[in-house]
Amino acid sequence: MMKVRDWLEVAAAVVLLALLALVVWSFKQQQAMHDELRTLVLRARAAAPAPERPTRRVTSLEVSPAPGASSDQLRADLRAIVREELDAFAEASAAAEEQEESAPVDPASFDENVREFERATALVQKALVSRVWGDQQADEFRRTRSKLTPEQYDGLLRQILPAINNQEIRAEANGPLF
Amino acid sequence: MIKFTTLKVSLVGAAIVAALSGTAYAGLKANSPVFIDTGLRIANGMLGSARNSADAVQHIGCYTNALTASVTTFCQARNSAGTSVSCSTTSANLVNVVHGLTGDSHLWFSWNAAGTCTEIDVYNVSQTPLKNH
Numbered sequence: 001m002m003k004v005r006d007w008l009e010v011a012a013a014v015v016l017l018a019l020l021a022l023v024v025w026s027f028k029q030q031q032a033m034h035d036e037l038r039t040l041v042l043r044a045r046a047a048a049p050a051p052e053r054p055t056r057r058v059t060s061l062e063v064s065p066a067p068g069a070s071s072d073q074l075r076a077d078l079r080a081i082v083r084e085e086l087d088a089f090a091e092a093s094a095a096a097e098e099q100e101e102s103a104p105v106d107p108a109s110f111d112e113n114v115r116e117f118e119r120a121t122a123l124v125q126k127a128l129v130s131r132v133w134g135d136q137q138a139d140e141f142r143r144t145r146s147k148l149t150p151e152q153y154d155g156l157l158r159q160i161l162p163a164i165n166n167q168e169i170r171a172e173a174n175g176p177l178f
Numbered sequence: 179m180i181k182f183t184t185l186k187v188s189l190v191g192a193a194i195v196a197a198l199s200g201t202a203y204a205g206l207k208a209n210s211p212v213f214i215d216t217g218l219r220i221a222n223g224m225l226g227s228a229r230n231s232a233d234a235v236q237h238i239g240c241y242t243n244a245l246t247a248s249v250t251t252f253c254q255a256r257n258s259a260g261t262s263v264s265c266s267t268t269s270a271n272l273v274n275v276v277h278g279l280t281g282d283s284h285l286w287f288s289w290n291a292a293g294t295c296t297e298i299d300v301y302n303v304s305q306t307p308l309k310n311h
Contacts, residue, residue, distance in 0.1 A: 142243075150248050157266050161293025164264050165216065171262035176241050177254050178266070 116147035124156050127169055133160065134172040141178060208305040210284060212236040212257045219296075221255040221263050222286035225279075226307035233258045238285055240276045240298065251276045253287040253295055265289035265296075272298045282308050 123140055127133050141160075145153055157178070163169040164177070171177055211231050212223035223238040238255040251273045254264035265287060267273065275298045279285060284301035 145243065146245055153250075158292050161264055161266060161289075162291060164262060165219070165289065165293055167216065167261060170260075171254070171256065171264065174237075176252065177262075177264050178243070178250075178252050 112147055113149070113152075116144045117152050120144040120148060120152070120156055124160050127160060128163055131169050132172060133164060133169050133177060135175060138173045138175065138177050142176075206305045207307065208284075209307055212238045212255050214255055214257045214261050214263055216261065216263065218288075219263075219290065220286070220288045221253075222284070223255060224282075224284045224306045226282045226309050229309040230307055230311070231258065235260055240279055240285065240287070242273060242276060249273055251295070251298075253285070253298060255285075255287075263289070265293050267295035267298070269295070275300055278302065282306050 120141060123137060123144075127137055141156075148156075160169065164171050208224070209227045210222065210224040211227045212221065214221045221238065223236070225238060228236045228238050236256055236258045240251060240253040242249060242251045244250075248268065250266055250268050252264060252266050253276070254262065256262040272295055278300045280302060282302075284303065284306050286297075286299040286301070287295055288297045290296050
């Protein structure tokens with residue numbers, strides 16, 4: 001025959017078991033809801049269009065202060081960066097100018113070019129007056145060629161060739177005219 | 179009798195040589211002395227024809243002058259009347275055409291008011307005459 005006390009102990013055990021079952025059930029319910037929510041969120045993200053990237057034009061420098069950084073510190077950093085960039089630019093410009101100035105210009109070859117160009121020009125002018133272009137003129141003109149720039153040479157040809165073709169100058173050379 | 183036979187052999191031999199000679203020199207032949215039209219600004223002629231002409235005036239041809247940094251080609255011609263023309267070009271296409279010019283080519287060229295060559299044609303064909311002297 002069970003005593004009242006025994007019945008009470010059995011009842012307490014049953015209640016405890018029921019409470020435990022309730023806790024386990026509620027935990028599982030919560031987990032299921034969490035999973036369901038997560039799935040829903042993932043589906044919604046997949047269905048939604050990709051977010052547009054911001055395309056606005058930057059018209060001013062925007063600096064978000066780092067946590068703990070003061071605005072004075074940021075200004076000082078910016079000044080330092082700008083100064084460094086300006087210094088680098090000035091340095092590069094100076095180097096380029098220096099290189100340009102130190103390009104090899106041989107005064108002797110410059111003088112020679114001037115002299116030969118004057119000689120070739122005089123030769124062409126003389127031919128335009130005398131109206132004759134013979135072997136002697138052709139030889140002399142050929143000798144100056146390597147001392148003239150392509151532009152100078154071409155410029156002289158543009159004077160003598162039309163004159164020959166218009167029969168204003170008689171081409172008497174037996175060999176090459178130029 | 180011996181003399182008659184010798185004569186016959188000689189005649190037959192001469193006939194064979196003549197026949198062979200005729201065959202060897204058959205084929206279309208052309209002759210084109212230097213022609214210049216200063217109005218149209220064109221000149222043409224066969225180098226062999228100019229060279230073989232009876233006059234000692236006409237000539238036609240092209241040449242190329244090269245420096246390390248530039249190449250210029252000139253063409254020039256003079257007809258039997260003494261009219262001379264010339265043009266120059268640095269165009270790679272025209273310079274290349276002149277590389278194909280031979281001593282027996284047919285040459286055609288044109289130029290503009292500035293004396294720049296605008297076209298150069300070189301014909302290497304069988305009918306052009308060879309220089310014979």
